[in-house]
Amino acid sequence: MKTITTLLPIKYPIIQAGMVWVSGGKLAAASANAGILGVIGAGSMKPDLLAEHIRKAFSLTNHPERLAVNVPLLYEKSKEQLETSLKLGIKIFITSAGSPKIYTKWLKEQGAIVIHVTSSPELAKKCEEAGCDAVIAEGFEAGGHNGREEITTMVLIPQVADAIKIPVIAAGGIIDGRGIAAAMSLGAQGVQLGTRFVMTAESSAHQNFKEAIKTSTPNSTMLMMKKHVPVRLLRNPFFDEVKKLEEQAAGVEELIKLLSHGRAKAGMLEGDMINGELEIGQGCSMIRDCPTVEEVVNKLLSEYEKTISVLEKF
Numbered sequence: 001m002k003t004i005t006t007l008l009p010i011k012y013p014i015i016q017a018g019m020v021w022v023s024g025g026k027l028a029a030a031s032a033n034a035g036i037l038g039v040i041g042a043g044s045m046k047p048d049l050l051a052e053h054i055r056k057a058f059s060l061t062n063h064p065e066r067l068a069v070n071v072p073l074l075y076e077k078s079k080e081q082l083e084t085s086l087k088l089g090i091k092i093f094i095t096s097a098g099s100p101k102i103y104t105k106w107l108k109e110q111g112a113i114v115i116h117v118t119s120s121p122e123l124a125k126k127c128e129e130a131g132c133d134a135v136i137a138e139g140f141e142a143g144g145h146n147g148r149e150e151i152t153t154m155v156l157i158p159q160v161a162d163a164i165k166i167p168v169i170a171a172g173g174i175i176d177g178r179g180i181a182a183a184m185s186l187g188a189q190g191v192q193l194g195t196r197f198v199m200t201a202e203s204s205a206h207q208n209f210k211e212a213i214k215t216s217t218p219n220s221t222m223l224m225m226k227k228h229v230p231v232r233l234l235r236n237p238f239f240d241e242v243k244k245l246e247e248q249a250a251g252v253e254e255l256i257k258l259l260s261h262g263r264a265k266a267g268m269l270e271g272d273m274i275n276g277e278l279e280i281g282q283g284c285s286m287i288r289d290c291p292t293v294e295e296v297v298n299k300l301l302s303e304y305e306k307t308i309s310v311l312e313k314f
């Protein structure tokens with residue numbers, strides 16, 4: 001099977017997703033050490049802080065080539081984030097939340113590998129046209145910001161795989177080795193996992209957030225704020241506030257006002273379970289432990305092998 005291990009300098013075709021407030025230098029370095037791509041989530045970082053996280057990650061791994069930076073393009077400092085990362089030696093970029101046309105050509109001229117996140121086959125084609133090396137096709141189940149189309153991973157991956165020739169990396173709802181085998185069967189050449197890596201010893205998610213995930217149920221999350229920026233949230237009093245505003249048909253300005261109090265940082269990093277925003281994927285209720293990244297990767301690989309051996313007998 002052709003996997004992204006030929007495109008990326010990694011041992012296993014797994015990407016630890018870039019995640020605001022959760023994936024700093026420590027998590028990315030632990031992922032690189034475990035043989036997968038470690039991604040620093042720059043979305044919540046000013047360029048100086050991003051530089052600190054990149055330096056920290058370099059100091060914690062002997063595999064700097066397995067480090068990448070995720071830059072959501074809606075942030076006004078995204079160009080500075082890309083320049084800072086390039087200057088410090090990052091060569092792999094995962095861009096999201098914006099057009100792949102903006103920076104792909106320029107990044108390629110700098111010798112970088114560019115992977116863009118897509119939530120539809122149409123956008124995947126645009127990524128290919130823009131010169132991206134691969135796409136991450138992210139389904140409706142995913143944690144964090146999400147496409148408006150609400151296409152599930154099961155339906156998205158085969159259609160993206162049929163629409164383009166560059167490699168497809170599946171994301172959204174993949175929690176264990178069974179999920180990886182399913183994604184590969186659907187035509188993906190690799191997987192990106194976010195929610196699973198929130199629940200690791202090296203993630204910077206607050207302990208309160210982690211404890212809430214341990215007791216979550218299959219309906220604990222919902223895609224909210226579709227009028228503004230769709231995001232999958234864990235139910236808590238902040239979630240209720242958003243829901244109430246949406247039921248009252250509040251405008252985008254009111255939603256922006258609600259979010260403008262640093263709610264994501266308060267929830268995910270500082271553990272404010274009342275006022276904080278908690279971004280997490282639908283698969284969170286499949287996770288009841290918080291091991292090290294190395295333990296997670298080893299478990300994913302053995303579950304994948306077990307699934308494949310069952311499928312072979314089928």
Ligand SMILES: Cc1cc2nc3c(=O)[nH]c(=O)nc-3n(C[C@H](O)[C@H](O)[C@H](O)COP(=O)(O)O)c2cc1C
Nearest residue numbers: 017019020043096142143144172173193194195281
């Ligand atoms: C807490 C959290 C924060 C996230 N932040 C970002 C982000 O800053 N940029 C981005 O492109 N995706 C972000 N995502 C989405 C992930 O990169 C990934 O695609 C997604 O988590 C995959 O689905 P899963 O959570 O079901 O594994 C975030 C996801 C989570 C759970």
